[in-house]
Amino acid sequence: MISESEYDDIRPYCDSEVSEVIERLIKNDDFLKFALQLFPDLSREKIEGSLSQVKTVDDFQSMFIVPLANNIIKNTTKGISIEGLDKLDNNESYLFISDHRDIILDSALLNILLYRNGFSTTEIAIGSNLLIKPWISDLVKLNKSFVVKRNSSVRDMLVNSNHLSSYIGHAINTKKSSVWIAQREGRTKDGDDRTQQSLLKMLQMSGNKTFSEHFKDLRIVPVAISYEYEPCDALKSRERFLKETDEGYKKTPKDDLLSMLRGLTNEKGRVHFRVGKPISKMLDVIEEMDDSRDKLKALADLIDYKIHKNFKLWPDNYIAFDILNKTDEYQDKYTDEEKELFLKHMDKKLGTVDVDHERLREIFFEIYANPVKNQIELTKPDFILDNQ
Secondary structure, eight states: OOOGGGGTTTSOOOGGGHHHHHHHHHTOHHHHHHHHHHOTTSOHHHHHHHHHTOOSHHHHIIIIIHHHHHHHHHHHEEEEEEEOGGGSOTTSOOEEEEOOOOTTHHHHHHHHHHHHTTOOOOEEEEEGGGOOSHHHHHHHHHTTEEEEOOSOOHHHHHHHHHHHHHHHHHHHHTSOOOEEEESSSSOOSSSOOOOOHHHHHHHHHTOOSOHHHHHHHHTEEEEEEEESSOTTHHHHHHHHHHHHHOTTOOOOHHHHHHHHHHHHHSOOEEEEEEEOOOOOHHHHHHHTOSOHHHHHHHHHHHHHHHHHHHOOOOHHHHHHHHHHTTOOTTGGGSOHHHHHHHHHHHHHHHTTSSOOOHHHHHHHHHHHHHHHHHHHHHTSTTOOOTTO
């Protein structure tokens, strides 16, 4: 049996390491400035005192992360909700695969909802490209995050992928810890949520069972996360516009840090999670395919189907679709007041970026309209996956 030490380079911190990590964080001015931004009602001394009482990972989550998440929910949302947990066993471990809209909040809000409903919080996959400061690495690994190594050579990428695949299986089936991972590397910038086959290939790498048996052991649970207002809709619009118009544009670590902060502080409206049932039955059908690439595509399509079907469409989604397509097809899904509010929201958010162009507004609408487009696709006769 593989020991936990085999994964020291990527795994979350364990309880025996907590005191040392807390001591490092308390001595770090950048971390404390960040904490003061997140808890503006607390003094530096109060934050240091509270952190000094943390002795375990559970202590850290209950004393620091839960209040933080509750504060974000209270100040930047109109409430969060979840459905589908009644189909899961809170004594079982799962691999939650969700659409990816926000760097931090997708997993953080899912975990607070699991916590409130008597489930253990998940371990969280996070890309090494986001760990731009040592204190950020300490903070996320203290919060049950494990590292997905990015920007490596082809040879190292294969080794790292196999190592990561092995760790995820270890976490779920040996540690009995649920895991959250996004369906793709990087957030969707256009609202068109698609599972990368390379993610599924990575998950399969460490398996020595059949395709069906391996993925049944992982107990994949598709999760659809629907924000009424995308936390970083303006920044995503700007990034896509610059990629289209500036060949030399390249996102920087500073851009990622800004997205993390804006995601935490920007308004989100209502936020809804819809959790699917663990994928199992269709895996036996997929197993009958001859080509492994076909199997991976079929599983990716199945996860996409579940996420698109379970995505909660808000009035903003229908408004954007109608505006983008110059139609009034979904006029019954929203009021004139809701349309006016959404357009004011767009003007306010796009007014914060240093770009002004009609294409920018079109990109902004696409972020909200594509989930409607994806649900329209589900009504076509090709889709026969409702029995899963």
